Each structure stands twice: as structure tokens, then as C-alpha cells.
Amino acid sequence: MKNNKACNINKITALGSVVKVPVNRTRAYNSDTITEIIIRALLIITILLVGYPLYNIVVYSISDPVEVNMGRVIFWPRGINFGGYVRVLKDPAIIRSFFNTIKIMVLGTAINIFLTVPTGYALSRKDLKGNKYILWIYLFTMFFSGGLIPTFLVVQSLGLMDTYLAVVLPGAMSVWNMIVCRTFFKSNLSDEVLESAYIDGAGEIRTFLQIALPLSKTIVALMVFYYSIGHWNGYFNAMIYLSTRSKYPLQLVMRRIHLQSEISEAMTESGDDITNMYQIAGMIRYALVVIAIIFNEIKDMTVGEFREFLLSHDTTGGDIRRISRGLTGEMAAAVAKLMSNMDLVYAAKKINVQGQCNTVIGLPGTLSCRLQPNHPTDSVEGVLSSIREGLSYGAGDAMIGINPVEDSVPNVSRLLNAVYNFIGEWKIPTQHCVLAHIITQMKALEGGARTSLLFQSIAGSEKGNRAFGINVGILKEAMDMALKLGTGTGPNVMYFETGQGSELSSGSHNNADQVVLEARCYGLARQFKPFLVNTVVGFIGPEYLYDSKQVIRASLEDHFMGKLMGVPMGVDACYTNHMKADQNDIENMAVLLAVAGINYFMGLPMGDDIMLNYQSTSFHDIAALRSVTGLRPAPEFEKWLEKMGIMENGRLTKRAGDASLFTG
Amino acid sequence: MFNDTLKYLRRKGALYLFIIPSMVYMVIFKYIPMYGVRIAFMDYLPGMKADRIKWVGMKHFISFWESIYFKRVVFNTLSITVPSLIVGTAIPILLAILFHQSTSKMLKGLGQNLTYLPHFISTVVFVTMINLFLSKEGVINSFLAFMGFEKIQFLAKANLFSSIYVITGVWKSMGWNSIMYYASLTSVNPELYEAASIDGASKMQKIRYIDIPSILPVVIVMLILSTGHLMDLGYERVYLMQNSLNISKSEVISTFVYKRGIVNMKYSFSAAVGLFNSVINLFLLIGANTLARKVSEESLW
Numbered sequence: 001m002k003n004n005k006a007c008n009i010n011k012i013t014a015l016g017s018v019v020k021v022p023v024n025r026t027r028a029y030n031s032d033t034i035t036e037i038i039i040r041a042l043l044i045i046t047i048l049l050v051g052y053p054l055y056n057i058v059v060y061s062i063s064d065p066v067e068v069n070m071g072r073v074i075f076w077p078r079g080i081n082f083g084g085y086v087r088v089l090k091d092p093a094i095i096r097s098f099f100n101t102i103k104i105m106v107l108g109t110a111i112n113i114f115l116t117v118p119t120g121y122a123l124s125r126k127d128l129k130g131n132k133y134i135l136w137i138y139l140f141t142m143f144f145s146g147g148l149i150p151t152f153l154v155v156q157s158l159g160l161m162d163t164y165l166a167v168v169l170p171g172a173m174s175v176w177n178m179i180v181c182r183t184f185f186k187s188n189l190s191d192e193v194l195e196s197a198y199i200d201g202a203g204e205i206r207t208f209l210q211i212a213l214p215l216s217k218t219i220v221a222l223m224v225f226y227y228s229i230g231h232w233n234g235y236f237n238a239m240i241y242l243s244t245r246s247k248y249p250l251q252l253v254m255r256r257i258h259l260q261s262e263i264s265e266a267m268t269e270s271g272d273d274i275t276n277m278y279q280i281a282g283m284i285r286y287a288l289v290v291i292a293i294i295f296n297e298i299k300d301m302t303v304g305e306f307r308e309f310l311l312s313h314d315t316t317g318g319d320i321r322r323i324s325r326g327l328t329g330e331m332a333a334a335v336a337k338l339m340s341n342m343d344l345v346y347a348a349k350k351i352n353v354q355g356q357c358n359t360v361i362g363l364p365g366t367l368s369c370r371l372q373p374n375h376p377t378d379s380v381e382g383v384l385s386s387i388r389e390g391l392s393y394g395a396g397d398a399m400i401g402i403n404p405v406e407d408s409v410p411n412v413s414r415l416l417n418a419v420y421n422f423i424g425e426w427k428i429p430t431q432h433c434v435l436a437h438i439i440t441q442m443k444a445l446e447g448g449a450r451t452s453l454l455f456q457s458i459a460g461s462e463k464g465n466r467a468f469g470i471n472v473g474i475l476k477e478a479m480d481m482a483l484k485l486g487t488g489t490g491p492n493v494m495y496f497e498t499g500q501g502s503e504l505s506s507g508s509h510n511n512a513d514q515v516v517l518e519a520r521c522y523g524l525a526r527q528f529k530p531f532l533v534n535t536v537v538g539f540i541g542p543e544y545l546y547d548s549k550q551v552i553r554a555s556l557e558d559h560f561m562g563k564l565m566g567v568p569m570g571v572d573a574c575y576t577n578h579m580k581a582d583q584n585d586i587e588n589m590a591v592l593l594a595v596a597g598i599n600y601f602m603g604l605p606m607g608d609d610i611m612l613n614y615q616s617t618s619f620h621d622i623a624a625l626r627s628v629t630g631l632r633p634a635p636e637f638e639k640w641l642e643k644m645g646i647m648e649n650g651r652l653t654k655r656a657g658d659a660s661l662f663t664g
Numbered sequence: 665m666f667n668d669t670l671k672y673l674r675r676k677g678a679l680y681l682f683i684i685p686s687m688v689y690m691v692i693f694k695y696i697p698m699y700g701v702r703i704a705f706m707d708y709l710p711g712m713k714a715d716r717i718k719w720v721g722m723k724h725f726i727s728f729w730e731s732i733y734f735k736r737v738v739f740n741t742l743s744i745t746v747p748s749l750i751v752g753t754a755i756p757i758l759l760a761i762l763f764h765q766s767t768s769k770m771l772k773g774l775g776q777n778l779t780y781l782p783h784f785i786s787t788v789v790f791v792t793m794i795n796l797f798l799s800k801e802g803v804i805n806s807f808l809a810f811m812g813f814e815k816i817q818f819l820a821k822a823n824l825f826s827s828i829y830v831i832t833g834v835w836k837s838m839g840w841n842s843i844m845y846y847a848s849l850t851s852v853n854p855e856l857y858e859a860a861s862i863d864g865a866s867k868m869q870k871i872r873y874i875d876i877p878s879i880l881p882v883v884i885v886m887l888i889l890s891t892g893h894l895m896d897l898g899y900e901r902v903y904l905m906q907n908s909l910n911i912s913k914s915e916v917i918s919t920f921v922y923k924r925g926i927v928n929m930k931y932s933f934s935a936a937v938g939l940f941n942s943v944i945n946l947f948l949l950i951g952a953n954t955l956a957r958k959v960s961e962e963s964l965w
Contacts, residue, residue: 032867035765035867035868035871039762040768040771042762043762043763043771047774050835053797053835054778115685115689116686118682119682122679127676128676128680129672134683141695144698144942144945144946146694146696146698146701147701147921147938147939147942148934148938149703149921149935149938150699150700150703151700152926153697154693154700172693178686205681229784233787233788235786236899240922254789254792255788255904316820318817318820319817354908359732360732490928491928
């Protein structure tokens with residue numbers, strides 16, 4: 001029969017609706033062949049897309065890590081060795097975490113099954129009165145939940161923190177799996193079977209254990225499979241609830257090794273550990289599918305090669321940020337010493353380190369300013385006058401920070417609250433702090449004073465920090481307190497100041513030079529994820545930095561090293577009058593740093609600090625620098641400036657500089 | 665009446681014993697936390713005595729709404745979940761049809777077994793694999809370089825984050841998710857295909873007029889369920905894939921809640937963000953279900 005018109009087939013489908021199938025009979029054979037080819041082609045593509053990565057991982061794990069890092073292992077393994085696997089089997093931490101995972105799996109799955117299967121069974125029974133309503137109690141939790149925080153608080157209040165029960169109990173039953181069980185029981189256990197059990201005199205429990213369960217081995221096995229895979233693969237609960245490292249399950253240990261390059265944290269501790277950790281990491285890397293390539297990339301470099309790497313056209317800021325976690329202060333200082341001023345500007349420009357507290361500063365294309373409204377008698381009205389003036393010039397987006405004359409809790413609290421209220425009154429998107437000793441600030445904070453950042457001067461040696469009256473423990477405590485009690489939303493809530501030569505001036509340099517010690521400050525700082533780090537480069541005096549040439553050089557070194565180490569840098573471009581420098585020198589310095597991508601400068605009324613008696617950058621300087629470089633304030637702050645009518649399209653308006661804006 | 669109940673309980677009461685353990689679990693770990701979300705309306709600090717509780721109304725919701733993060737995290741979440749919903753539903757359906765229609769047993773068997781595998785890879789290993797393959801020296805960049813293109817820093821480009829997340833997610837779950845569709849395809853009455861063949865239907869026509877209509881109910885139920893979780897993006901994988909360079913696009917609601925709440929201990933604020941999220945999800949679910957009921961006969965309730 002020759003029929004070129006499409007004809008229809010009417011057919012009742014399993015779903016009960018009528019399906020109309022238009023058919024083109026003569027071309028059916030041809031198009032079927034094409035369809036078949038397409039189907040096979042798509043299947044082959046899918047198989048390759050899924051199969052290749054899986055295959056590749058296996059090849060990686062038995063190849064020489066160096067070859068893998070060079071990107072030379074594409075299809076066949078190169079430099080076959082099973083060292084990675086041997087190392088994994090020998091590493092006590094991994095073995096221990098493996099057994100921890102087994103414990104969690106066994107405990108967790110047992111609880112899962114104990115809750116899921118009987119519930120599914122009971123709810124599958126038609127003779128369970130009210131089972132529809134009971135079912136909804138379970139179903140509702142699939143659609144609405146209290147969320148992470150309330151669950152966390154429940155676990156905490158049950159006293160389960162740091163136990164395996166905390167890891168397995170919050171997910172002790174999946175409602176979805178329970179429904180699957182229920183459906184299975186419903187369709188596989190006939191009423192007759194159960195009836196006959198009753199007639200034989202078995203109770204409900206016996207019926208379940210002796211009749212229902214043996215008939216349902218498949219579903220129980222499936223549940224055991226689902227749940228145990230879940231426990232094997234999970235890491236999040238363990239991460240939240242476990243704090244003792246020896247209890248960590250395998251996934252968490254792997255996460256630390258692969259994804260966090262924990263080794264870099266260890267670097268700050270002791271030398272032997274580093275090599276040890278490094279070797280372990282290097283070996284097990286690909287056996288466990290590791291990514292921490294950092295050390296392999298730079299471990300064989302000379303300092304000169306490292307400089308070439310930093311300055312290479314092909315090296316992006318992202319590349320540098322990636323390796324920065326693996327750098328010690330000594331390495332950063334060494335390479336800085338081999339670089340010219342232009343090199344320091346060029347390399348620093350590539351690196352972008354942002355700080356995020358109430359606002360984000362250091363975004364590309366921005367230049368922020370710390371408003372420094374110091375007053376020789378800590379007069380609140382005097383301080384506020386300077387703040388008003390600074391804001392009217394667009395200064396203050398990095399923070400508003402006051403160096404107090406009197407380092408006492410009442411005085412610091414008074415200043416903090418005055419500034420806090422002012423910021424609140426005008427809804428200024430910024431952060432503030434008073435630069436007293438950190439203990440004073442902590443006491444003020446505990447006493448209810450409102451601060452968004454905690455400040456401290458730090459040194460590059462333990463002795464130097466002791467001279468400042470601090471240690472790592474105090475800083476840690478301060479950071480935790482600022483996160484908990486401070487008004488800063490974080491995650492960066494610390495503000496550190498450094499400066500070449502400070503260790504020498506307190507005789508705590510241990511014969512290291514000031515550039516190295518400065519870089520070590522940044523190593524210390526980065527542990528506490530600071531919002532701002534500021535090198536007060538010209539404040540130290542001529543014994544350490546003799547003239548403007550040295551100060552400018554030092555500022556570029558500091559800025560570069562800080563960014564290289566991964567802290568958000570600002571510079572107090574300043575001088576004191578006993579140094580061979582003048583106004584022009586700090587202006588030169590500021591231009592260089594603005595070009596080098598600095599996060600922020602100081603902003604003082606007329607560039608003259610009437611409390612600390614030194615010269616720094618003024619509100620006008622900030623405005624001029626932004627104008628010549630085309631940089632803008634932090635975005636949230638710029639919006640606020642626009643709202644206030646101080647700035648338009650990144651340019652100051654006619655109203656700028658009129659502090660009476662804030663008196664209305 | 666009372667005697668009837670007693671009689672019933674004596675005979676079948678033991679059945680209730682079966683659900684007691686899971687009921688206790690539900691109350692403690694699901695319903696008490698639901699009650700616990702009231703901290704979203706307080707200035708809560710851990711260990712706070714009941715008499716010191718300060719109720720602050722909608723303060724935390726407003727401060728989230730007004731913060732710069734609101735738009736960012738909501739947008740980031742949706743920029744991942746919406747494409748995931750679309751691609752993550754379409755690809756498994758396509759795959760199920762391919763398996764079902766394949767005449768080559770070998771390709772079908774290999775394809776199914778292989779595509780199921782990634783489902784069992786743990787999140788940690790999976791993210792490590794992503795990093796490895798997308799790194800500068802990874803396979804994909806080596807390939808790009810070989811073809812004469814510039815290498816791309818995939819993991820450093822914030823704008824690529826959601827694409828990477830969605831595509832890798834589909835890679836991992838397409839096989840596993842196709843099982844359900846495949847199962848409903850195999851349960852189609854074979855007579856349908858026979859009848860269609862006799863009437864001369866082509867393979868494409870069988871797919872179009874038999875396969876697709878027969879999995880549509882499952883698809884709709886799955887879509888409703890997924891819509892109810894549109895704002896729910898699990899933290900496990902996002903958290904691991906975050907780095908300081910992509911954070912502007914990779915911070916999603918769940919990771920935001922985790923960081924603010926558990927890391928920074930701003931419990932009330934985070935609980936408010938979480939509650940906001942749950943409520944939106946609930947509305948989405950109800951909305952999707954109503955819509956599904958209107959346009960088709962399938963719905964959850």
C-alpha cells in the first residue's frame with residue numbers, strides 16, 4: 001500500500017488517555033536508520049564523557065606527580081609507581097580516619113535501618129488507624145524545616161557536640177527512604193500472608209520479624225546500601241559537629257589534604273613538620289586525587305626564578321594568590337629584595353586581596369580611605385568635626401579609626417560609641433574602631449561598647465609582640481570576640497598595623513633584617529583574616545629608614561609583600577619631621593602605591609595629624625589620587641556619597657568639602 | 665466506643681510501637697528545630713536565660729533584606745538552581761530514552777553502568793576531580809592549548825562558577841536520575857510499540873508519541889518536588905568549590921547561613937535567613953503543585 005499522507009494510529013495507553021500517532025509510512029525505514037545512528041552516537045559520546053574522567057583519575061593516581069602537574073598525563077600513565085597508595089596505607093591519620101568512617105557508617109546505618117524500616121512497615125498497614133495523618137507528620141518535614149542553625153542548637157543543647165551521635169542523629173531517617181520502604185511493603189506483602197500469621201497466633205512484632213522481614217530482604221539491603229553510601233561520602237555534619245581531629249572521618253581528612261592544603265598552615269609552626277607534611281602530601285596527592293599543586297609548582301624554584309614567575313606576563317593574580325598560602329615571610333622578603341621599584345609596583349598590581357566587613361574594600365577599580373580624625377584631647381566634638389569634613393570629601397570608606405590619647409576603657413568606649421552613633425545616624429556604610437591597645441578594646445567591647453573592628457600593632461617576632469603586650473592567643477581571642485560581639489558583620493574583623501624597623505627599635509629582631517621581619521608580620525596577620533593591614537612606613541624615623549628614597553622603597557616592598565602573603569594592604573604614606581623627607585615625597589609615594597593597586601590610604605585634615613604630630617595623606621590627596629587614577633570609593637560607600645549629594649559619577653560635586661551637610 | 669478503641673489497641677496497638685522511635689526522632693530533630701526558628705525573632709546568644717530574651721521582631725529579616733548580601737546570595741542561588749532544574753531534568757530524560765531505544769545491548773549496558781558510577785563518588789573527591797580537570801595544567805586546558813586556544817582559568821573566573829557547577833552536577837547525577845525515567849519507560853505496555861510498528865511509526869515517532877507521554881507524570885512530580893527546593897542548594901558541594909576568587913558568584917544562601925551562623929555565631933541572623941529560605945521554598949512548592957494540578961492531572965496532593 002502506497003500512502004504518502006500521514007495516517008493516525010489511535011491507541012489507548014497504559015495511562016488511559018488516547019494517543020494519536022501520525023505516521024509517515026514510506027520514509028519510516030530511512031528515518032529509523034538515521035535515528036538509530038543518532039542514538040548510538042549520543043550513547044558513545046555519553047560513555048566517553050563519563051568514562052574518560054573516571055579512567056583519567058585512575059591513571060593519575062599511578063603516575064608520577066611531576067608528570068601530572070606538567071599536564072603531560074593525558075591518556076597513558078607516565079612514570080608508573082604505586083608510591084601514593086603505599087603512602088596512604090602507611091599514613092596513620094588516614095588509616096585512623098578510615099576506621100572512624102567505618103564506625104560512623106555502622107552506627108549510622110544501624111540507627112537508620114532501625115528507624116526507617118519499621119516505620120515504613122507500620123505505615124504500609126491499612127489496619128493502622130490514623131495512618132494517613134501520621135504519614136503527613138513525616139511528609140511535612142520534607143517541605144519545611146527549621147534549617148541548619150536551629151538543628152545545630154538542638155544538637156548542642158543535647159550535649160552531643162564532638163560525638164559520633166551528633167554526626168549520625170540529625171539525619172537518622174530519610175523520609176524519602178521511608179516512603180520507598182512503605183511502597184515496597186504495600187505492594188509485596190499480601191494481606192493473606194499477614195492474616196495467616198495472626199491465625200497462627202503471632203503478635204505484631206513476631207509477624208514483622210519472622211514473616212515480613214524475611215520476605216523483604218531486598219528492600220532492607222537496598223536501604224543499607226543507600227544509607228551507608230551516604231555515611232561514607234558525607235563530610236558536612238562531621239565538619240560542624242566534630243572538633244577533635246582524631247575523630248575525623250576519611251572525607252574530612254581528605255578535604256583537608258586536597259582542598260585546603262593544610263600544609264601551608266603547618267608552615268608557620270616548625271621546619272621539620274613542613275618537609276614531613278610536604279612529603280606526605282606530595283606522595284598521597286594523586287592516590288587520593290589531590291589538588292594541592294602549590295608546593296610542587298614552586299618548590300624547585302630559585303628566588304630569581306620565583307621573581308620571574310611573579311613578573312611573567314602569563315602569571316595572573318589568581319596564580320599568585322593560589323601559591324601565596326604556601327609562602328613564608330622569608331620567601332616573600334627574599335624575592336622583594338631582588339625586585340626594583342617598578343617590579344614591586346608591577347607584581348603588586350596583579351594581586352587583588354579584598355577585605356570584607358560591613359563593606360567590601362579592595363575591589364578592582366577602587367581606592368579607599370581610612371578617615372583618621374585624631375584629636376589632641378580626645379574631644380568627641382573635635383573628632384566628629386574631622387569626620388564630617390573627611391566624609392564630605394569622600395574619605396572614610398575603609399574605616400573611621402581614631403588614635404586615642406588616653407588608652408583607658410571609659411575613654412575608648414566613649415569615642416567608639418560616639419562614632420558608632422554618628423555612623424548610625426547618617427547610615428554610613430563603613431566600619432570604625434579606636435586604635436587603643438587590643439586588651440583595652442576587648443574590655444570596652446565586653447562592657448557593651450560598639451566597635452566593628454579590633455586593632456593591634458604587631459611585630460614579626462615573638463619578642464617584638466611581647467613588647468607590644470600581645471601574643472597569638474590574645475589575638476585569637478580578640479578575633480572570636482569581635483566576631484561574636486562586634487558590630488562588624490565580618491568575616492574580616494581585624495585591623496593590624498606594622499612598619500619596618502619596629503622590631504629593631506625594641507631590640508627584638510633576633511638579628512634578622514627589617515624586611516624579613518616585616519614580611520613575617522604579614523604571615524602572622526593572615527592567620528586572623530584581617531580586614532585591613534596597614535604599614536605605617538614613614539613613622540619609624542631615620543634610624544631605620546633614613547630618607548624619602550628609603551621610605552618610598554620600603555612602602556613598595558611592604559605593599560607587595562603583604563599582598564603576596566595574602567593580606568589586604570594599605571599604607572600610611574607619611575613622614576616625620578626628623579626624617580629627610582617632605583610633602584612632595586609622600587605624594588610621590590602615594591601616586592606609586594595608587595598605581596600599584598593599594599586598597600586604602602589614610603585621610604587626615606590637611607594631611608597633618610595634630611595628635612600624633614606627623615604628616616600623612618590628606619582628604620584632598622585622596623580625592624586627587626582618585627581623580628588622576630580614575631579609581632573610585634568602595635561601591636556601597638559611593639552610593640551613599642551619591643545619596644548625600646557629595647559625589648556624582650565618581651566625581652566630587654560642588655557640595656563636596658562642605659561639612660555643614662552633616663549639621664542639619 | 666471507648667471499648668472499641670481498647671479492643672483495637674489490644675489487637676493492633678503493637679503496631680504503634682514501630683513508629684515510636686522514628687516519631688521521637690522527628691520531634692527532636694525536625695519539629696523542635698522548627699519551633700527553634702523563633703530565635704530568628706530574638707537577639708539570641710547561646711546559653712541565654714529565658715528572662716533575658718529580647719524579642720526584636722523582624723529586625724534580622726530587615727537587616728538581611730537591606731544588606732548587600734541579600735541580592736547577591738539569592739541571585740547566586742537561583743543562578744545555579746534554575747539551570748540545574750532545567751538541564752538536570754532534561755538530560756536524564758534524554759538519557760533514559762536513549763537507553764530504552766538503544767538496539768545495541770552492549771552500548772546500553774556499558775552506558776548505564778558507567779553513568780551510574782559518578783553518583784557514588786563522594787563530594788570531596790568529586791570537587792577535587794573538578795579542580796584537577798579544570799586547573800591550568802588540567803586535561804581541559806591541555807586540550808585547549810593543543811587546539812591552539814588560550815588556557816582558561818576556569819576556577820578563578822567567578823562568572824563561570826554557575827556553569828561549572830551545573831554541568832559537573834549533571835555529569836555526576838544524570839545516570840542515577842535517569843533510572844526513574846528508565847523504569848517508567850520499561851513499564852510501558854510493549855503492545856503499544858508493536859501496534860505503532862504495525863502502523864508503520866518511525867522510531868522518532870515512537871519516542872515522541874509513546875515514550876514522552878508515558879514518562880510525563882513522573883517528570884511532573886519530579887519537577888514539583890524540585891521547584892519546592894529551588895532555593896535549597898546544598899552547602900556540601902558549593903562550600904568545597906568556593907574560593908576567594910569566585911566567592912562573589914559562589915556565595916549561596918546555605919553557605920551564607922553556615923558561615924554567618926555557625927562560623928561567626930550570629931545565630932539569630934542566620935536563623936532568619938534560613939527561615940526566609942524555607943518559607944519561600946514552601947510557597948514555591950505550593951505554587952508549583954497548584955500549577956501542575958491546573959495544567960495536568962498530576963500533582964502531589
